[in-house]
Amino acid sequence: MNSRVGRAAAAAGWSAGVALMLALGGWTATAAARQQHQQAAADGLTVVEVRPNFFLIAGAGGNILAQIGPAGVIVVDSGTTDAADGVVAAIQRLTPLPIRYIINTGMDADHVGGNQKLARAGMSILAGALAAGAGLGDSLLTNAGGASVLAHENVLTRMSAPTGQQAPYPAELLPTKTFMYRMYSMYLNGEGIQVIHMPNAHTDGDTAVFFRRGDVIATGDLVDTTRFPVIDVARGGSVQGELDALNRLMDLSVYNLPLQWTSDRTLLVPGHGRVYDKLDLLEYRDAVTVVRDRVQHLIDQGRTLAQVKAANPTLGYRSQYGAESGPWTTDMFVEVVYNELAAKKGAVAR
C-alpha cells in the first residue's frame, strides 16, 4: 500500500518538475549545437549532433556521448581529468539543464577522469524528486547532491585499493552507484536506457549503454574503430568475451533495410574513433573472428607464437585496424589471441 502511495506522489512530483524545467528553458538543442562547432574547437573538443538530442563530444580522451532531454543530461563516459572543464563547458553550451547521470562504460582513465567535475557540475535527480515529496529511498541519493556516477561493480573494484594498498584512482573519481547483475535499466528523458554488462571483454567491467528510443548505443572500448579491440587481460579481458560482446551488439543493432537510402539505423558510438552502424560493426566483428580462427588454425598445426606472428594472421585487416607502434599494436593483439587459445588447448604459450 505504501509503495502505491509513494509511486503516485512520485509521478505527481515528476510531472511538476518536468513542466518547470520545460518552462525554464527549451531542451531542443539543435541551434546551440551549430554554434558549438566553432566554440568547442578552441579547447580541442569536437561536438557533433549524431541524432536529435544525442551529442558526441570527441577530443577529451575516450568519446563522450551526451543525451539531452527534459529531465537533464545523461552523459556516457567523462573523458580525461584534464579535459573535464572543457567538457562541462561544452555541455553547458548545449543546454541549461543539469547533468543527471554519468555512466562509465569501463574503468580506463580516459573514460572516468572527468567523473568528479561532471558530477559536481550536475545535480542528483532524486534530490528534486524527494523535495517534491516522492518519499523514495534509493542509494542513488549519494554523491552530495551531484550527478550520480553509474558503473558495473567491477569498475569500482578495479578502481579501488585492495586493503592496505594505494588505490589506482583518487576516491573522487569512483562510481557512486554500481550494479552486479547482467543489466541496469532506467527510464529518463523519454528513453528506456539499458546499461548492459559485457563480461570479460575489453576488461571485466565493460558496459554498453543502449538508448532504446533514440536507437543509439554507446559501446565504450568494446569497439575502438581506430584499432583492433584492446584486450586488457590483466584486468579481466578476454578475446572470447570480446567476441561475445560484439555479437550481442550485433543482435541489438538494426540495418537501414529495406529502405537503404534512408538514414534510419542503429548508431553505435565507440570508445574511440568514428560513429558506426551495423554494417561497420559487422566488419569489425568479422575481423576479430577471422583473426581468431586463423590463429586457432595455426595452433592446431603446432605453430609457435613467433611462427603465428610471421604467418600474418591479420592479413587484409591490418591497414584498417592495425598499428605498428603505440600502446596497442597488432602484434600485441595477436599475442593475446594466441595465448588465450593456446591456454584453452592446454598447449604451452610460447
Ligand SMILES: [Zn+2]
Ligand atoms: Zn578507451
